[in-house]
Amino acid sequence: MKKPNDHSIILPASYTYAWVSDEARIAWHQRLEAANKAIILSTLSGLEHGNWERRSFRLYGNAWLFFLSEIGKTNFQYTSTIDRSASSGTRLCRTVEVYRQQGEVGLLGSSIESIDMQPSIWEAAVSSEQGRLLKENCFEFDSMLMKVLLWQDMGLSFFSDCLASLIDTQLEQLIESHLVWMNEVGLDQESDDIRTILTWPVSWSSLHGIQEIRTPLFKIAKNDPSYHPEKVTVHFLGKDLPKEMPEGLEFPYERSKSRKITGSKSFKKGMEQILE
């Protein structure tokens, strides 16, 4: 039976996360921050070099402060607005556009689509021909675009230029060209890390206005502007896993179907025992 769907339920902004282990946090926390900074640095250097005329970011928290410190070293103009729909508590989201030429602000129109205009993860999964239905309300998906949007929402500030209008192959080319640029300007480690991150599987689900995102290294819970009375899930496939990822019982943590306890002879013997 379909459960009632009350679209008037909107939860307050909320964001929390947890690492899978201290080892994962120690190994990756700074690398993720460095990758974020590298995207900003390489974008500004690309503008300087004439690779592109403008670029956009979605910046969360301290990434904004870093951006300010770097843009101050240039003559580039920029616009920024707080995106309330993407902000959670003290984790403010700012959408920022940077222009190479003076006087271009406002003339070229904004390239950034508000997060409201971008398709939701679930909508994209349901409507896409790439999505494969695993079971009721659960899709498996192999979309670079949606994965990039998901990581962007988690704070990895990928450029946001009209992401919704790109198709996967275009986006992959865009990302690859930027990563090659990062290599050219000496940001090799960060470029490699971003490539690696995008190969990881990620699980997204939403229930009762709360999204839960599970990456191999951490999980996040945040409010979802779309309310789902029944759990909906999308598995984003990935071919690689970080060595810090522990073994778990569900995607993306499940490497093996074997179960030490419930698969053991002793446990099964107990289950066969008739209660007296």
Added chain:
Amino acid sequence: MAVELRPLGVACNIACQYCYQHPQREVGGKQKPYDLTKMKEAIIKEGGPFALFGGEPLLVPVDDLEELFSWGLEQFGSNAIQTNGTLITDRHIELFKSYKVSVGLSVDGPGKLNDVRWSRSLVNTREQTEKTHQSIRNLVQQGVIPGLIVTLHKGNASIDKLPLMEEWIKELDQLGIRSVRLHLMEVDNDAVGAKYQLSPEENVQAMMFFHQLEKELSQLRFDVFGEITNLLKANDKQTSCVWNACDPFTTRAVRGVEGNGSRSNCGRTNKLGIDFVKSNTPSFIRYVSLYNTPQEAGGCKGCRFFMMCKGHCPGTSIEGDWRNRTEHCEVWKSLFETKEAELVAEGELPLSLHPAREIIEQQMIAHWSEGVNCSIQSILLKLLIATNTTDKNHEKTERP
């Protein structure tokens, strides 16, 4: 709130079929050696005191146990342990006495009633059960009165088993046991649930049975009934964590310290087999969501007991998804209704029927929306102060 110290993680000498720690064991890696120094440092950082936990903490060698208890007494003035009781020796009891260790013991009943707390074979299971009961007797004889945790399931609380449980509880009461915590079985495995879990009606029947039985006992009390009464009286000062809006990312009531000093959350929220690191950012979005979500969709919207229950423990959520309310909602609702009726019959006005309930609800939702948890008592205090202030101002303006 004590720190749960788990030197050996979830390692255990028995394998209760329903254990909520099985998800961690299913995929568990090699047991790592513990480090006493790192554990002590972590406990100090958490602010102690600690309760020794597992799995089964008495698998820790007795010399290390003594070191921990001795240090614990020096630092905090007392100790605690939660055990299955199968490994307790006279030496352990000496330690418990010398170092002021409060003992919590998990057992589901005598003989066959405890068979679900399985240990490799029926013969071995019954032997372990007898050891546990002998431990209870030995402890009491030595002046160490344990508190018991009893999980209810088809093995001990179906209607045909309740008379046997009655007999046992009365024996415990006579023996001097004062406290029994009743747990409804948490289901993390479909096959285990199908075999052992009582239906909501059976759970209600069992709980009501124990509720009636309590009136015949001289000193033994089942804590759950007193807690529900207190909640209905808007007194949530010392109620257990299941009623207090636990955030599964931080599990405030359980500050776990593992053998290597790392921090962990309450194991009941661990459904993936992964000990996620405790988050730095508490969130109470679960409770705002439950408040707004219709009951037919797994929420608590419109429930007059929501302020007291709050959807209960996220570890007991429907389908193991913390965003749902507890799967035992019907049972708790039934008990709340029973105690509510008792209070009304005594001439009291429980919180569930109080005209101020909605105001308190709105205050609590507002706090949770800001990422802050609070008690019913603290909200009442604020409202009282605000009312008194308003009254005083009103008096001032009225003075000639």
